[in-house]
Amino acid sequence: MNAVARSLSLGLLLASAGLAGCAGHQSSEQALQGAVADYQKVKEDTNVLRSAPKDVIRAGELLGRAERLSSYIGSADDVSHYAYLSSRYSAIAREHSKLLLNQEKLARLELERQRLQLALREAKLAGAQQQGKWAEDQVISLSTQQNERGLVMTLGDMLFDTGRAELKSSANRTVLKVVQFLQFNPKRVVRIEGYTDSTGDSEVNLALSKDRAQAVADVLSDLGIEEDRIQVEGYGDQYSVDSNASESGRAQNRRVEIVFSDDKGRLSAPR
Amino acid sequence: MSFLLKIQPVFAAVVLVALVGCANDPAPTEQLKLTEQAVAQATAVGATDEEPDLVTAQTKLTQARVDMADKSYKDARMQAEQAELDARLAEARVLTQKSEAQVAQVNTRLERLRKQLGAGQ
Numbered sequence: 001m002n003a004v005a006r007s008l009s010l011g012l013l014l015a016s017a018g019l020a021g022c023a024g025h026q027s028s029e030q031a032l033q034g035a036v037a038d039y040q041k042v043k044e045d046t047n048v049l050r051s052a053p054k055d056v057i058r059a060g061e062l063l064g065r066a067e068r069l070s071s072y073i074g075s076a077d078d079v080s081h082y083a084y085l086s087s088r089y090s091a092i093a094r095e096h097s098k099l100l101l102n103q104e105k106l107a108r109l110e111l112e113r114q115r116l117q118l119a120l121r122e123a124k125l126a127g128a129q130q131q132g133k134w135a136e137d138q139v140i141s142l143s144t145q146q147n148e149r150g151l152v153m154t155l156g157d158m159l160f161d162t163g164r165a166e167l168k169s170s171a172n173r174t175v176l177k178v179v180q181f182l183q184f185n186p187k188r189v190v191r192i193e194g195y196t197d198s199t200g201d202s203e204v205n206l207a208l209s210k211d212r213a214q215a216v217a218d219v220l221s222d223l224g225i226e227e228d229r230i231q232v233e234g235y236g237d238q239y240s241v242d243s244n245a246s247e248s249g250r251a252q253n254r255r256v257e258i259v260f261s262d263d264k265g266r267l268s269a270p271r
Numbered sequence: 272m273s274f275l276l277k278i279q280p281v282f283a284a285v286v287l288v289a290l291v292g293c294a295n296d297p298a299p300t301e302q303l304k305l306t307e308q309a310v311a312q313a314t315a316v317g318a319t320d321e322e323p324d325l326v327t328a329q330t331k332l333t334q335a336r337v338d339m340a341d342k343s344y345k346d347a348r349m350q351a352e353q354a355e356l357d358a359r360l361a362e363a364r365v366l367t368q369k370s371e372a373q374v375a376q377v378n379t380r381l382e383r384l385r386k387q388l389g390a391g392q
Contacts, residue, residue, distance in 0.1 A: 081349050088356035095363035102370035109377040116384040123388060222384050 210234025
C-alpha cells in the first residue's frame with residue numbers, strides 16, 4: 001500500500017514536472033529564437049562588427065551555449081538565461097556602434113565648425129575694415145569701466161534693431177575685440193547681461209533683454225569662445241542707468257553689458 | 272518489503288546527487304561584485320530610474336542578494352549575470368543619448384554659423 005501510494009505520488013510529481021518543463025521549454029524556445037534573430041542582425045551589420053567586435057563575439061558564444069543546452073532535457077531555465085545574456089550583448093553591441101558613429105560624426109562636425117568660425121571671423125574683420133568708420137564703434141561700445149562688478153563693457157542700443165534680438169553687423173568690430181581679448185586671456189569668463197527701458201510690458205522686456213544677451217553670447221561662441229566661459233542673464237527694465245522719462249535716457253537704458261571676470265576667472269555674482 | 276529495500280538505495284543516490292549538485296554551485300561572490308560595479312558605473316554616467324534597464328538591473332541585483340542569503344547560489348549567479356548586462360546596456364544607452372544630444376547641439380551651432388555667413392555676404 002505504501003509502495004503504491006509512493007509510486008502514485010511519484011507519477012504525479014513526474015507529470016507535473018513534465019508539464020512545467022513543457023511550459024518552460026516553450027518560453028526558452030522563444031528566448032532562443034529571439035537571441036538568434038538579435039545576433040543575426042548585429043553579425044550582418046558591418047558598423048557593429050567594426051565598433052563592438054568583442055560584444056558580438058560574446059553574444060555568439062552565449063548563443064552557442066544556449067543552443068547546446070537546448071538539446072538537454074530539463075535545461076529550459078539555463079537556455080532562457082544564456083539566450084537572455086546573448087540578446088543583451090547584441091543590444092549592447094548595437095548601442096556601442098551607435099555611440100561610435102555619433103563620435104565620428106561629432107569629430108567631422110567639429111572640424112566643419114572650426115572652418116566656419118574662421119571664415120566668419122575673417123568676414124567680420126573684412127566687414128569692420130570696409131566700414132572704415134572706427135568712430136562708430138567708439139559710440140557703440142559706449143564705455144568700458146571698472147567698477148565693483150569688475151570690468152564692464154556696455155554695448156549700446158544701436159547694435160540692435162528695435163524690438164529685435166539679432167546683433168547688427170555694425171557690432172562686428174566690438175565683438176571681434178571682445179573675442180580677441182578673451183582669446184588672449186583664456187582664464188577669463190564673461191557674463192552677458194541684457195537690459196531694456198521701461199516702455200511696454202515688463203515680461204516682454206525681460207524676454208527681449210535675455211534674447212539680446214543670448215544673441216551676443218551666440219556670436220562670441222560662433223567666433224570660437226567656449227560656451228562654458230559665457231553666462232547669460234536678462235534683467236528686463238531693472239537697474240536702469242538713466243531716467244526712463246526722456247528718449248535719450250531710455251536709449252541709455254537699452255543696453256547689453258559684458259561683465260568680465262578677473263584674470264583668475266573669478267566673476268562677480270549676478271545681480 | 273524487498274521492493275522497498277531495492278528502491279531505497281536508488282532514491283538515496285538521487286537525493287545525494289541532488290545535494291551534491293546544490294553544494295557544487297559556488298557562491299557567486301565575484302559576479303555580485305562585478306554586477307555592483309556595473310550598476311555603479313551606469314549610475315555614474317547619468318543613468319536614472321527613467322532608464323528601464325537600470326531599474327531591471329537593480330531589481331535583479333536585489334534578488335541576487337536575497338538568493339545569496341538563502342544560499343541559492345545558482346539563482347543568485349543567474350540574477351547577477353543578467354543584472355550586470357542590464358546595467359551595461361543602460362550605461363551604453365545613456366552614452367548614446369548623450370552623444371545624440373551633442374550632435375544636435377553642434378548642428379544647431381553650425382546652422383547659426385552658416386546663417387551668419389550667408390547674411391554677411
